Amino acid sequence: MRKARECWNFIRALHQGPEAAPAPQKDSVKRIFSGIQPTGIPHLGNYLGAIESWVRLQDEHDSVLYSIVDLHSITVPQDPAILRQSILDMTAALLACGINPEKSILFQQSQAKTAKEKQNGTMGLLTYPVLQAADVLLYKSTHVPVGEDQVQHMELVQDLAQGFNKKYGEFFPVPRSILTSMKKVKSLRDPSAKMSKSDPDKLATVRITDSPEEIVQKFRKAVTDFTSEVTYEPASRGGVSNLVAIHAAVTGLPVEEVVCRSAGIDTARYKLVVADAVIEKFAPIKSEIEKLKTNKDHLEKVLQAGSAKAKELAYPVCQEVKKLVGFL
Numbered sequence: 001m002r003k004a005r006e007c008w009n010f011i012r013a014l015h016q017g018p019e020a021a022p023a024p025q026k027d028s029v030k031r032i033f034s035g036i037q038p039t040g041i042p043h044l045g046n047y048l049g050a051i052e053s054w055v056r057l058q059d060e061h062d063s064v065l066y067s068i069v070d071l072h073s074i075t076v077p078q079d080p081a082i083l084r085q086s087i088l089d090m091t092a093a094l095l096a097c098g099i100n101p102e103k104s105i106l107f108q109q110s111q112a113k114t115a116k117e118k119q120n121g122t123m124g125l126l127t128y129p130v131l132q133a134a135d136v137l138l139y140k141s142t143h144v145p146v147g148e149d150q151v152q153h154m155e156l157v158q159d160l161a162q163g164f165n166k167k168y169g170e171f172f173p174v175p176r177s178i179l180t181s182m183k184k185v186k187s188l189r190d191p192s193a194k195m196s197k198s199d200p201d202k203l204a205t206v207r208i209t210d211s212p213e214e215i216v217q218k219f220r221k222a223v224t225d226f227t228s229e230v231t232y233e234p235a236s237r238g239g240v241s242n243l244v245a246i247h248a249a250v251t252g253l254p255v256e257e258v259v260c261r262s263a264g265i266d267t268a269r270y271k272l273v274v275a276d277a278v279i280e281k282f283a284p285i286k287s288e289i290e291k292l293k294t295n296k297d298h299l300e301k302v303l304q305a306g307s308a309k310a311k312e313l314a315y316p317v318c319q320e321v322k323k324l325v326g327f328l
């Protein structure tokens with residue numbers, strides 16, 4: 001009874017809503033940067049932990065860069081033809097998710113980083129976390145929207161920026177991570193692990209392009225516990241709480257309301273409700289990906305234009321770094 005009243009109060013407060021929000025002002029001081037590996041199709045974790053906030057940030061800020069980090073992907077062996085195709089597929093996926101090349105610079109890492117710097121390319125640059133630091137610092141980025149798994153890499157980026165500034169004077173902004181409430185979407189098969197592209201259990205990871213049948217099957221098999229009620233208690237009920245968090249994120253509703261709405265449904269039925277919400281969210285993205293993939297020319301042009309813009313931003317930073325260090 002108390003729960004029902006709390007739910008009702010909550011929903012009423014929600015519907016009264018805030019005053020009409022003023023049109024968002026773009027922030028021109030911050031520079032947003034982030035990256036994604038091209039290998040494999042983006043999954044629910046990539047989408048809710050990163051890509052969805054990338055789309056929002058390009059509306060809020062003037063200077064936004066998103067990199068398809070092909071150099072990072074060659075830390076494991078890649079077939080060149082497949083890698084080339086994966087870069088275009090990732091471009092199509094990001095555009096379909098709402099990345100707009102008019103609002104943000106979408107580019108291929110290898111095309112923007114090495115072109116003017118060929119003579120200085122070293123193996124050191126290709127060691128993973130240092131390469132990630134170079135990505136961020138090359139554009140004097142101030143904010144980096146990422147999932148929780150990247151926080152450690154970001155700490156190294158912050159250390160390197162501070163170390164450089166200490167030696168050569170204040171030059172790099174110390175970049176901050178931006179994390180969303182979905183900073184760690186969990187595996188559907190093991191709620192203690194993050195959802196990951198490389199999970200050997202195919203049922204653990206929901207990809208943006210999965211068919212409705214595959215999505216239903218994966219949620220149906222999602223690991224929960226023996227309590228049938230739907231609650232949000234991440235510490236003690238990781239599995240069902242992950243489902244609630246996903247459900248809230250894809251519907252845009254607060255977690256509390258999602259829990260209210262599922263009162264009386266058991267977890268087995270709830271899994272199908274969440275699957276349906278995910279199918280509905282991904283359906284338009286999936287069909288846009290299919291459309292974009294038929295226009296390879298367009299995808300290549302987007303990347304070329306993005307790489308040219310990224311290079312333009314990187315060049316003066318590189319020159320200044322060289323001057324500060326004593327190379328010029």
Ligand SMILES: Nc1ncnc2c1ncn2[C@@H]1O[C@H](COP(=O)(O)OC(=O)[C@@H](N)Cc2c[nH]c3ccccc23)[C@@H](O)[C@H]1O
Pocket residue numbers: 033034035036037038044045046047048049050051069072131132135136144145146147148149150153182183184185186194195196
């Ligand atoms: N289960 C999950 N829950 C929430 N978020 C998740 C989940 N899985 C992945 N992510 C986030 O998705 C983004 C891309 O993942 P990558 O593994 O390609 O992301 C990576 O491999 C990076 N090293 C790419 C990179 C290279 N240079 C950079 C510079 C800045 C930021 C990022 C980069 C990431 O934000 C990642 O945190």
